[in-house]
Amino acid sequence: MINIAVFLDFKHDNLTNNSKSLLSFANKLVENNAGAQLYLCTVQNINKCYVPATVKTESITRFTIDNNVHFSSNASLDNVLSHLIDTKITHIFCTKSTTNDLIFAKLSMILNFNIITNIKSLEVENGLFHFYKSIFSGKAIAKMNGTNEPCIAIFPKGFTGDVLSMDSLDTKEIKIDHISSTYDSSSIIVEDSLIQNEIQLSEAEIVVGAGRGLKGPENWGIIENFAKKLKAATACSKPVSDLNWRPHHEHVGQTGIKINPKLYIACGISGAIQHLAGVNGSGTIVVINNDAEAPFVKHADYIILGDLFEIVPELTKLFDEA
Amino acid sequence: MKILVCISIVPDTTSKITKEDSNNFLTKNDLTFIVGPYDDYALSRAIEIKESNDNVEVAVFHVGLETSEPLIRKCLALGADYAFRINGEPKSSLQIANEICHYAKENNFDLILMGKEAIDYNSGMIHGLVAAGLNYNHFSPVMKLELIEDELELQIETDLGKSTIHCKLPAVLGCQEPIAEWKIPSMRGIMTARTKEIKVFEMKSKESNFEINSESVNETNRKQIQIPKENLDLLIQALKKDIQFN
Numbered sequence: 001m002i003n004i005a006v007f008l009d010f011k012h013d014n015l016t017n018n019s020k021s022l023l024s025f026a027n028k029l030v031e032n033n034a035g036a037q038l039y040l041c042t043v044q045n046i047n048k049c050y051v052p053a054t055v056k057t058e059s060i061t062r063f064t065i066d067n068n069v070h071f072s073s074n075a076s077l078d079n080v081l082s083h084l085i086d087t088k089i090t091h092i093f094c095t096k097s098t099t100n101d102l103i104f105a106k107l108s109m110i111l112n113f114n115i116i117t118n119i120k121s122l123e124v125e126n127g128l129f130h131f132y133k134s135i136f137s138g139k140a141i142a143k144m145n146g147t148n149e150p151c152i153a154i155f156p157k158g159f160t161g162d163v164l165s166m167d168s169l170d171t172k173e174i175k176i177d178h179i180s181s182t183y184d185s186s187s188i189i190v191e192d193s194l195i196q197n198e199i200q201l202s203e204a205e206i207v208v209g210a211g212r213g214l215k216g217p218e219n220w221g222i223i224e225n226f227a228k229k230l231k232a233a234t235a236c237s238k239p240v241s242d243l244n245w246r247p248h249h250e251h252v253g254q255t256g257i258k259i260n261p262k263l264y265i266a267c268g269i270s271g272a273i274q275h276l277a278g279v280n281g282s283g284t285i286v287v288i289n290n291d292a293e294a295p296f297v298k299h300a301d302y303i304i305l306g307d308l309f310e311i312v313p314e315l316t317k318l319f320d321e322a
Numbered sequence: 323m324k325i326l327v328c329i330s331i332v333p334d335t336t337s338k339i340t341k342e343d344s345n346n347f348l349t350k351n352d353l354t355f356i357v358g359p360y361d362d363y364a365l366s367r368a369i370e371i372k373e374s375n376d377n378v379e380v381a382v383f384h385v386g387l388e389t390s391e392p393l394i395r396k397c398l399a400l401g402a403d404y405a406f407r408i409n410g411e412p413k414s415s416l417q418i419a420n421e422i423c424h425y426a427k428e429n430n431f432d433l434i435l436m437g438k439e440a441i442d443y444n445s446g447m448i449h450g451l452v453a454a455g456l457n458y459n460h461f462s463p464v465m466k467l468e469l470i471e472d473e474l475e476l477q478i479e480t481d482l483g484k485s486t487i488h489c490k491l492p493a494v495l496g497c498q499e500p501i502a503e504w505k506i507p508s509m510r511g512i513m514t515a516r517t518k519e520i521k522v523f524e525m526k527s528k529e530s531n532f533e534i535n536s537e538s539v540n541e542t543n544r545k546q547i548q549i550p551k552e553n554l555d556l557l558i559q560a561l562k563k564d565i566q567f568n
């Protein structure tokens with residue numbers, strides 16, 4: 001018996017790109033495995049829900065587990081739990097996010113389901129799930145052989161390359177079943193500083209990263225202009241955030257954020273192994289550096305050797321015209 | 323107040339990951355091992371809290387083999403008071419979490435600090451599992467941690483930005499920089515660490531039916547195309563061909 005619950009994420013009543021691709025992946029998996037069932041769930045506060053017409057289910061269960069924008073760590077998940085048990089869910093799929101990590105760690109412990117993260121691929125054969133998981137920050141891959149044990153699978157952002165474009169496909173509106181529960185929080189949010197308008201690093205399709213080659217915080221204007229032109233998020237190397245040239249949430253790498261955009265452009269970053277660990281999941285990598293010996297050069301798709309202070313403004317202009 | 327810091331022991335961040343063909347698993351013998359960098363941040367913060375408050379006790383906890391002891395000793399040299407090692411090969415997040423829960427329950431810790439994630443198998447899940455097992459408050463990634471009387475003031479990163487939070491004890495936190503700066507043991511620390519205790523217990527359950535069966539090195543071959551800086555147009559054309567944006 002395979003009963004898959006897919007937890008979907010929305011932004012303003014629209015499925016996120018990551019959820020769209022996860023949903024189409026799960027739907028195919030159910031189609032290819034006789035007797036498998038698909039259940040849709042969300043913990044987000046949605047008013048309507050459109051899914052591709054091919055999806056084999058007519059409703060989504062929406063759980064209220066929190067009265068706030070964030071999931072509070074001590075919120076009760078009783079409503080989610082009893083639903084999962086009643087519907088005899090064997091596998092839970094969701095996309096990585098700070099909130100999902102908190103919720104599903106808690107569910108994993110309570111349900112005693114194992115939890116797998118950083119999934120690179122997944123094959124199902126005669127009811128057995130074979131997981132491939134990326135380890136050592138993407139430097140290696142681990143295989144977990146055929147198991148039919150219940151589990152929670154957290155898929156990384158950009159798990160499958162193919163994002164369904166919902167406009168060109170038939171979509172259908174499905175019913176929302178709402179299940180709420182109440183809770184008392186012993187933690188209080190005293191202040192929220194939400195990133196507004198800025199494109200979020202972990203979600204961005206294009207990222208422009210800059211390192212110590214920029215010489216000082218006063219020079220970031222050229223990087224910001226370039227990023228703005230490309231609708232890209234900005235990132236930086238660790239020394240740059242340690243020196244307070246840039247905020248810590250921009251630091252990518254082994255000890256920072258791991259990103260997997262379609263395009264990463266690294267300006268004045270040497271490409272130390274700890275930096276690469278955070279960006280080697282990127283689709284295409286462009287490196288701008290004045291040192292042909294910089295380690296990053298060996299890990300790039302496109303290399304421009306020269307002074308970034310000339311090249312970056314020039315590229316910004318060219319993208320303008322393009 | 324009792325703080326427990328859980329540490330992973332992982333290959334040094336500069337390690338080149340290799341594998342021999344005849345082997346199912348990556349070659350780990352000739353690597354240098356370190357305390358997980360995020361765990362090191364957690365430990366540093368715990369020691370700062372101990373140094374600026376009376377009656378704070380810091381314990382270190384590790385699930386792993388005897389070969390880990392020199393690194394556990396290093397944590398003691400940094401200022402932790404004593405350590406627990408659970409003897410056995412760690413196999414899965416749930417298994418490690420169960421071991422931590424077991425010992426935390428017996429020893430009543432007010433605050434359990436971990437790294438945001440272990441940099442080898444990168445799950446970032448153990449703190450959440452432990453919090454659920456103990457029914458403690460849980461936040462991650464925590465970038466600022468202040469102990470104010472018997473409450474915590476935290477700054478965390480969320481999907482939407484940052485939040486400042488007042489959190490009651492007991493709690494389990496996954497830590498990330500800039501929560502503290504990495505510390506280096508002092509000579510005196512190294513000397514006193516020699517007499518500090520590392521208690522060893524056997525693992526409760528060595529079995530896990532969710533294990534890794536084989537590992538391989540991930541080679542991404544990059545194109546390595548040079549674009550002359552006089553001809554940047556070429557880059558734009560190439561990118562347009564390579565990438566489809568939504």
Ligand SMILES: Cc1cc2nc3c(=O)[nH]c(=O)nc-3n(C[C@H](O)[C@H](O)[C@H](O)COP(=O)(O)OP(=O)(O)OC[C@H]3O[C@@H](n4cnc5c(N)ncnc54)[C@H](O)[C@@H]3O)c2cc1C
Pocket residue numbers: 210211212213214236237238239240251252253254255256267268269270271272273274275278288289290291294306307308309335359
């Ligand atoms: C445990 C540990 C964890 C770490 N984690 C991380 C991490 O998560 N992320 C991270 O980034 N680092 C991390 N580091 C640090 C890492 O080892 C490097 O020190 C760091 O990435 C270097 O940053 P950088 O490339 O900005 O600076 P540098 O190494 O100084 O490189 C600057 C580059 O800019 C180029 N340059 C200079 N001027 C110009 C110009 N005018 N035009 C074009 N190019 C120019 C130079 O040729 C050089 O390649 C970690 C280190 C340790 C020990």
Ligand SMILES: Nc1ncnc2c1ncn2[C@@H]1O[C@H](COP(=O)(O)O)[C@@H](O)[C@H]1O
Pocket residue numbers: 328329330331358360361383384385386412415418435436437438439440441443444445446447448449
């Ligand atoms: N073998 C271990 N023993 C003790 N604590 C661990 C161990 N492995 C991981 N941890 C802790 O759990 C955190 C998260 O690890 P993970 O969920 O595996 O990414 C780490 O940063 C450590 O604080």
